[in-house]
Amino acid sequence: MRIGPHALPNAVFVAPMAGVTDRPFRQLCRRFGAGYAVAEMVAARPDLRGTAKSRLRGRHEGEPGPFAVQIVGADAAAMAESAAWNVARGAQVIDINMGCPARKVCSQWSGSALMQNEALALRIIEAVVAACAPQGVPVTLKMRTGWSAAQRNAVSLARAAEGAGVQMITVHGRTREQGYAGEAEYETIAAVKAAVRVPVVANGDIDSPEKAAAVLAATRADAVMLGRAAWRAPWLLRQVAHYLATGRQLAAPLTLEVRSALLDHLHAHYALYGEAAGARSARKHLQRMLGGLPGGDAFVQSLMPEASALRQWQAVADFLMLLAERHERLPGEAPIRSQVA
Structure with a gap:
């Protein structure tokens, strides 16, 4: 599997998820x-590129390549x-x-809303490819099957994107109208x-x-x-591969391996965001990753008021050590309220 000049170790990818796939999670x-x-x-x-949030999203030090943004x-010129x-x-x-279904994104004619205007979508693709070509940087595209069931135009847009120089296409198997509902x-x-002929990546409900x-x-x-499955259980990626x-x-x-990895992840998370902000933003990760484990939902709920990164880290360390004493290997997960939400 390759993306332009970049050889990849396997064909199991993590989707970009707003508020989730920061450098520590990647x-x-x-x-x-x-x-x-x-x-x-x-x-x-x-005007949004220089915000503190955008600067954090662009951090990739110590990350194995290729680093994808x-x-x-x-707007074609702004995208280029x-x-x-x-x-x-x-x-x-x-x-x-061209796949995000969020209302605040689509209301600006961005994300999956661009699938309603193939001419504009193609102008954007052409402008971005032209901007990246001098440095030999490949351009990829992520989209949905279409705007709605009556407007499934992924095939025509994919052909146009390939002709404009896109080197990989990811398709989420839902329309924008579906959001994340249904199958x-x-x-x-x-x-x-x-x-x-370019590589195609399948996304959705895997x-x-x-x-x-x-x-x-x-x-x-x-x-x-x-996407969401990898957020709930990052170790699933190894099992799939x-x-x-x-x-x-x-x-x-x-x-114990999961314990070590999650504690290292918390350290990296606090280092990126600072201890106070990091403790707050780590809660959503802990809810996802621990909530389905035995006793995990109650543990995470009890941890929500904790504002100290040090105490949060220690509580997670203790919880996973007790779990390791009962289960040598990570026990199976059960669907829970917080994961459905």
Whole structure:
């Protein structure tokens, strides 16, 4: 699997998720076997590019390459300028967001709203490719199957994007109208794969090794991309990669290994955001990753008022040590209220 000049170790990717896929989380996913991880989207508008939040999103020190930045916007010139700005600061891949279904993004005619205007979408793609070409930086595209069930135009947009120089296309198997509701469909992804020669990545509802294999078989895609499932259980990435490579299930990770990885992740998280802000923003990660473990939901709820990064870290260390004393390998997860929410 390659993206332009970049060879990737496997075909199991982590989706860009706003507020989630920062540098510490991407490093955690790489530690558990992800072949590729895309940074959370950054706005192309110059007045938003220099904010503290945007600067943090652009941090990639110590991260294995290729470092991919996803940009979002509705103006071709601004998107091209943003691409060049990020490349100058170390981006090795630029990903164009035409898949975000959020109302505040689509109301600006950005994200998946661009699928309603293929002419504008193509102008943006052409401008971004032209901005990245002098540095040899590949441009990729992430999109949905279409705006609505009546407007599934992923195939035509994929063909146009390939013709404009995009080097990889990721398709989430839902329309913008669906948001994250219902079930993903893979027929459109298969049609995109059949229509283009560049690598195609299948995204949507991939939450187990068996599902990843089934989606690849159904779509003939070149790779799979996990989003919410990888946030809940980053160690799933290793299990998916192993199953795709060997056809055999990998045992659950050792609980002490998960403990070490999550504690290191918290350290990196606090270092990036500062202890006070880091303790607050770490809560959503702890809720996702620990909530489904035995006793995890009650533990996380009890930890929510904790404002000290040191006490939060120690509480997680103690909880996972007690879990390791009872379970050598990480026990199976159960669906819980916080994960559904």
